[in-house]
Amino acid sequence: MYKYTLFPAALLCSVAAIADEGQWQPYQLPQLQQQLSARGISVPAADLADLSKYPMNAIVSLGYCSASFVSPQGLVVTNHHCAYGAIQQNSTAENNLIANGFLAKTQAEELPAGPSERLYVTELVEDVTAKVSGALTAKLTDLARFEAIENNRKQLIQACESDANYRCNVVSFHHGLQFFLIKQLMIQDVRLVYAPSESVGNFGGDIDNYEYPRHTGDYSFLRGYVGKDGKPAPFAKDNVPYQPKFHLKINASGVKAGDGILLAGYPGQTSRYRLAEEIAFARDWQYPASVTTFSQMIQTIDAFGAKDPALQVRYASVVKGYNNRMKKMQGLLDGFKVTDIHAIKQQQQQELAAWIAADSSRKVHQKALAALQEVVSAEQQYQQQTWYFDNAKRSDLLKAAQDLYRLAQERQKPDAERELGYQQRDLKMWQGRLKRLDTSFAPSVDLALWSQQLAVYLQQKPVLRIKALDDALGLVPGMTAAQISATLQPWYDKTTLGTGAGRLAWLDKTPAEFAASNDPFIKAAVAVYQQQIALEQQQKAIQGALLNTRPAYMQAVIAFNQSKGKPVYPDANSTLRITYGHVDGYPAADGVYKTPFTSVRGMIAKQQPTGVFQLPAKLVQAYQAKQYDGYYYADLGATPALPFNSVPLNFLSSADTTGGNSGSAVMNGKGELIGLNFDSTYESISKDWYFNPAITRAIHVDIRFVLWMMQYVDGAQNLLDEMTIVRD
Known part of the structure; x- marks a missing residue:
């Protein structure tokens, strides 16, 4: 649910948005219907603005990363590096799940992700600017102003958390021009379900971090549990899987070059409006x-x-x-x-x-x-x-x-x-x-x-x-x-x-x-x-x-940008946002164009006998034995002169992302999961300060690689059976 006032009108974007820039609050999406349609997005913008509907009700936060529900039994998919703490929590030198990976064949085998792990489902976003700062006077000292705003925030949070199953916060948007109350269902019992070995989930290690071409299988699965009454509860062996209202369908046909995409998650912080x-x-x-x-x-x-x-x-x-x-x-x-x-x-x-x-x-x-x-x-x-x-x-x-x-x-x-x-x-x-x-x-x-x-x-x-x-x-x-x-x-x-x-x-x-x-x-x-x-x-x-x-400065910036027909969206602040874009490569340097897809073929060519480019033998064997029916492609429309001929692994899009977007659901125009965001290219790291549409690209793990790993390499059929998998 979204409750907001049109204050000021300039906070809603102009329809003449530039490229694919913008980390939009869901309520702003109806004003972007023209751009979404131009990108081939068929999910009605009004549905994207409604947090109680598909697909937004399936998007969750880990508090530091993004994730999404992908089954009616509370199964959650996110990045391997987002689940790294849970994997490390259950690892020892003798039983190193980081190195070996982990798969629970039954729910009874799933492991506690850690005492601090949570899943947060945003259910309400309400404009409370008038209650937080509307009555403040110019006569207040700087310290008094801060304390008055903090006291107002605390009162709103306390009233919101009358139900202990919810976590609430009052968050500043446009650097204090607006305040929104965020109400989230807080699932306290989170368990590790499946993680590939580090040689897949972190292939290339820190050497390849932020680099492209990339060949990293950065995915893992968690599950949320609740008490038998269906309400959030601390870890207990007899807790039952949480049943979300919606979970994302997974499209095993994936995407090709030029396709429009949506990306939903919780970007951490940008500085687009800084001095x-x-x-x-x-x-x-x-x-x-x-x-x-x-x-x-x-x-x-x-x-x-x-x-x-x-x-x-x-x-x-x-x-x-x-x-x-x-x-x-x-x-x-x-x-x-x-x-x-x-x-x-x-x-x-x-x-x-x-x-x-x-x-x-x-x-x-x-x-x-x-x-x-x-x-x-x-x-x-x-x-x-x-x-x-x-x-x-x-x-x-x-x-x-x-x-x-x-x-x-x-x-x-x-x-x-x-x-x-x-x-x-x-x-x-x-x-x-x-x-x-x-x-x-x-x-x-x-x-x-x-x-x-x-x-x-x-x-x-x-x-x-x-x-x-x-x-x-x-x-x-x-x-x-x-x-x-x-x-x-x-x-x-x-x-x-x-x-x-x-x-x-x-x-x-x-x-x-x-x-x-x-x-x-x-x-x-x-x-x-x-x-x-x-x-x-x-x-x-x-x-x-x-x-x-x-x-006061933001009011001037917003009015100025609106007069030029530029998009006006708030800097990222770890709240739920939606971005859109398309699958596309980019010119990385003079004479160098980086194509939008990488493959398992390229991953295997990159492997080394030691170090961060090692690969599990079972992955190489499955691919060489041509065990990839349903996931092997000859052409994804990326390089017409050079057929693709492999299982897709990573792909690029023009979506506007930053830290905190790790694990964000990358969806096709119908709102079906086709990938997970996990990184940015090195050339576009500076997008936290300035969005350059020519070179700004986000890196995603292709859901077809995840499904291939689950079916042919790691034998996670039990998880495939509980997900809703469709094909075009």
Whole structure:
């Protein structure tokens, strides 16, 4: 269900949308009917706007990735890298499901995905702007504005969550110009059903990440379970599969070059409406600093993993996440060099200023840009001020201690007055995170990572260091990582936070009990608490200023874009969005055109005897034995002069995606599943800031490859039997 007001009218797009750009809120789709029809999309736009209908009711979120129901028994398909945490959770050095893959032949064999795993089904999106910010006055201080908006959000969330089966949130759109209440059914019991081996699901590893041609079978299956009464419930052996209202049909005929597609999921964050100054800051400081930090941590973890397979398994999901983020940021930096997005944004701002100046009725917009630039400068100074301090706390146990102490402080307040994230509604997720650490933490690795970042922290100017932290940890300028490690190693022997039971024991403790503790991590958390709160207040004031200046700027941007007939969609913010496009290749470089499909034939040609390009023998044998009836194609319309002749594996489309879209359902014009989004090409990583229709392409795993693997390679007939598979 969607409830919204037409405020302002410009938030709805012009029919003259450019190319396939746009991460659209479902309610905007009826205004895009012309474009959808031109792409061959036959699903009525009104149905796409209705979250209670097919296909949108089948689209779900994992909280960090996207997914979709594909059977009436709660079976969910997503990416292999999205299910990686669940696979790692159930892996050991002796029974390594990451390396070997996993298939439950019966529901009784399905494995718990982890205490923090959830499936979220969006059922209601309601415009609550008037209730959140409509009554605020210009006289409020920046901090007061932030706190007023937070209090209004909390009240709406509390009222929405009168039914404990739902998770609600109030999310900002257009950077505070609008607020929507999002209500989601929360399925708490999630289980791992089927994952191919890493040599398929992560073929090419980090070498091929963001690259194309790509040959990665990035898919996995989960299942949602509920209590016998049909309502969400924590994990229990006698829970039953959730029965969704709708599940996606799977079209085994797939797509060919030029076909129109829909893509639905939960994109994380884009920065399309940011200032040129923000692009420069990311390019010159933020991204380089992040790449350096991630590189350091990856090297440290890899060194431990090379010596101990158990540690390699334990930190597999962590390293995969770090590698992905580091390569994306490096790709953004490279993208800034290829396309001068900073100059493009400067030109756009100049055009906006000229448009405002051309009409006296637009004077209301004149001060918006200057005011925003001033606040953005303060925000950037804050980020630089706190960067090394935040990195100096990169110990899982110190973080747990800080979080637990903050929770103890917040529990002294009435629940409605606590900070979001520390309320009664959050306790189950707290418990899950604290338990989950048991399978992704090792004292030796944690100490090495922490000592490394502390050494970097100590190299900074005194103004960037925090005395309370230095004193609590016994830090002295000039200490090396080895010296820091020797100082802090005894902490790991003295703490009770090294086990899940030890961490959970602190959930109900009072601030006085924390203050009296001799646990070194707890003592450090107590010591830096006041400084942390002071910095948080500073950040809230900045956010309050942004909540005043960005909406005013966005009103100007939206009005300007509408006057030019350009599409107006909100930046991505992890809420449900729909994009559309078509299957298409792209010109990657001078004289280089990348075709829209890759194949199993190409995958096998790429294999190597060792490393990340190894392949399971059973996959190669099945293909060489020509066991691919129903999935082998001679031509997909991609390269007329060169017949295809293989099983399709990955394909490209012009759909507008970003992080969080991993696992998103890629559908044909009838709303039938034909693939899963899992990556972007390296040339289009910079689309988070600027959408270039000539080269922006998303990479999808072809559903025909998934079905072929299930039928001919991994023997997952039990899962094929419960899905609705159709052919054209």
